[in-house]
Ligand SMILES: NC(=O)C1=CN([C@@H]2O[C@H](COP(=O)(O)OP(=O)(O)OC[C@H]3O[C@@H](n4cnc5c(N)ncnc54)[C@H](OP(=O)(O)O)[C@@H]3O)[C@@H](O)[C@H]2O)C=CC1
C-alpha cells in the first residue's frame with residue numbers, strides 16, 4: 001500500500017483526489033491537510049507520496065518540505081515556470097531516492113492536446129492559445145496554457161520559424177492577450193466552466209484548432225493515480241504526465 005498525503009485536501013481538486021486515492025487499488029490516504037494544518041503530520045503518518053493541489057504561492061514551500069523529508073511528490077498546482085523547476089531540480093540533486101512529478105495537467109486529453117500542438121507547431125506561421133476556466137481560478141494564464149505555449153515556441157524555434165507575424169499597430173491594453181515565449185495566450189474566466197483550451201494554428205488558406213475540455217474534475221483523477229504509482233520508482237524531477245505515458 002502506498003501511503004498518500006494530500007495537501008489542499010479541502011479544495012476542489014484535493015477533495016476529489018482523496019476520493020480517487022481511496023478508491024484506487026494499492027494506495028491509501030494517510031494524511032489529508034489543508035491551509036492551517038501542520039505538515040509534520042505527513043512525517044508522523046509515514047506518508048510516502050504527497051499530492052499537492054494548493055496555491056501557486058504555497059506549492060514550492062510544500063515541495064521543499066517533502067524533499068527535505070524524503071517524501072515523493074505529485075504536483076498539480078500551477079505556477080511552475082523554468083526557474084521554479086530549476087530550483088526543485090537543485091534540491092533533488094542531493095536526494096538520490098526522491099521523485100517529484102510536476103504535471104501542468106493530469107487529464108489525458110489535455111496531455112494529448114499539448115503533444116498534438118507541439119507536433120503541429122512547425123507547420124504553421126501563426127498560432128494563438130485560448131484557455132477558458134471557472135471564475136474562481138487564482139492564476140492567469142493557466143499552467144497548461146503557459147506550458148503549451150513553451151512547447152509550441154520550442155518546436156517553432158527548432159524548425160527555424162521566427163516571431164509569429166502580427167500587424168497590430170493600434171490596440172487597447174490586454175486586447176492581444178499575454179505573451180508566453182512569443183505565443184499569445186488569451187484567458188477567459190466564466191462561472192460554469194471547468195478547464196478548457198484551444199490551440200489555434202493559421203496557415204495558407206486554412207486553420208487548425210486543437211481543443212480539449214475537462215467537463216468534470218474526475219477527468220484529472222486517472223492521471224493523478226498514475227502519477228502516484230509512477231513517482232515511487234522515478235527519482236529526480238519529471239515534468240509532464242506524458243513522461244509516464246507511452247506517447
Ligand atoms: N495539474 C492539473 O491537472 C490541475 C491543476 N489544478 C491546479 O491546482 C491548484 C488548486 O486548484 P483548486 O483545487 O481548484 O483550488 P482550491 O482553491 O479549490 O483548493 C486549494 C486548497 O488548498 C488550500 N491551501 C492553500 N494553501 C495551502 C497550503 N500552504 N497548504 C495546504 N493547503 C493549502 C486552500 O485553502 P484556502 O482556500 O483556505 O486558501 C484550498 O482549500 C491550482 O493551482 C490549479 O490551477 C487544478 C486542476 C487540475
Ligand SMILES: O=C(O)C1=N[C@H](C(=O)O)C[C@H](O)C1
Pocket residue numbers: 078104105133137138141142143144145194195196
Ligand atoms: O485551476 C484549474 O482549474 C486548472 N488548473 C490547471 C492549469 O492552470 O492549467 C489545470 C487545469 O487547466 C485546471
